[in-house]
Amino acid sequence: MKKLLIALTAAAMSGPALAADMARPYTKAPAPVAPAYNWTGFYIFGGGGGGIWDAKSNLVTVPGGVAGSRDQKFGGDGWFGTVGLGYDWQFTPNWVAGVFADGQFGEIKGSISDPFNAVEGQEKLRTSYAAGVRLGYLVAPNVLSYVNGGYSGSQWSGATLTSVFPPGVGVAGAVTTPSFHRNGWFVGGGVENNLDIFGINFPGLFMKTEYRTAFYDRTTLAETIVGGGPLGQAITFKPIVQTISTSLVYRFNWGGPAVRY
Numbered sequence: 001m002k003k004l005l006i007a008l009t010a011a012a013m014s015g016p017a018l019a020a021d022m023a024r025p026y027t028k029a030p031a032p033v034a035p036a037y038n039w040t041g042f043y044i045f046g047g048g049g050g051g052i053w054d055a056k057s058n059l060v061t062v063p064g065g066v067a068g069s070r071d072q073k074f075g076g077d078g079w080f081g082t083v084g085l086g087y088d089w090q091f092t093p094n095w096v097a098g099v100f101a102d103g104q105f106g107e108i109k110g111s112i113s114d115p116f117n118a119v120e121g122q123e124k125l126r127t128s129y130a131a132g133v134r135l136g137y138l139v140a141p142n143v144l145s146y147v148n149g150g151y152s153g154s155q156w157s158g159a160t161l162t163s164v165f166p167p168g169v170g171v172a173g174a175v176t177t178p179s180f181h182r183n184g185w186f187v188g189g190g191v192e193n194n195l196d197i198f199g200i201n202f203p204g205l206f207m208k209t210e211y212r213t214a215f216y217d218r219t220t221l222a223e224t225i226v227g228g229g230p231l232g233q234a235i236t237f238k239p240i241v242q243t244i245s246t247s248l249v250y251r252f253n254w255g256g257p258a259v260r261y
Helices: 002-022
Strands: 041-061 071-090 095-114 119-140 143-156 159-163 175-177 180-194 205-216 219-225 230-251
Touching: 041 095, 041 119, 071 119, 071 230, 095 143, 095 159, 095 230, 119 175, 119 180, 119 205, 119 230, 143 205, 143 230, 180 219, 180 230
Parallel strands: none
Antiparallel strands: 041 071, 041 230, 071 095, 095 119, 119 143, 119 159, 143 180, 159 175, 175 219, 180 205, 205 230, 219 230
8 A cells, every 4th residue: 555655646746747748848930031132143134125216317419419408207116026144233232233235136117218309118227236234223122123324236227219109200210228337325224023023933033124215326328229320319317216125034143142231
């Protein structure tokens, strides 16, 4: 009987300790950690868009030609594809600066004419390319609003102008103008964002939408009669090109080490 009482007493005393050992301690879950975004690094992009061009023009006399002058304005529109690359530097928690280069390929086409000789045809912007800088502000850790500017070059087609009158009236045959290259400058801006804001989990993949206006130098396009010689007049051409494009961007350093300032 005495041994039984001792055993029961020992069991009673050890019970709370055993229960404490078996109980799991409560630990508060750690607070979620915000992802560390790093905009510093190289990127590539490709996409497409649409544009318009407008050109101020005069009809001028070249040596040996018939006098005539008239102010005109031409215009065109069309679609293009674009590719490019760049490098950005996130130099404060909210500011990003960078350099880039890109090209646009397509046909933005419109009309060109010589009203003195009553001929008209089609002029095309075939390619343009740019190199510039951009400065952006992070409106959110993964959304960049930016402005940009820099050099732009452009390549334009030649044009074949035909009479607006019936055959036998006006200039006999077609008139051509040469293809040409023009240099200039551009300004623009846009927004670039990571695709995770749309629920697409693809680290490093972004989308940007951008608007630009490019201003090119004036040129003088001499008119030549097909199968003949110079017509004696020329068309001046000073274009301004406006474009809007959307591209997919891949950033090589996205998700890299957190930026330190």
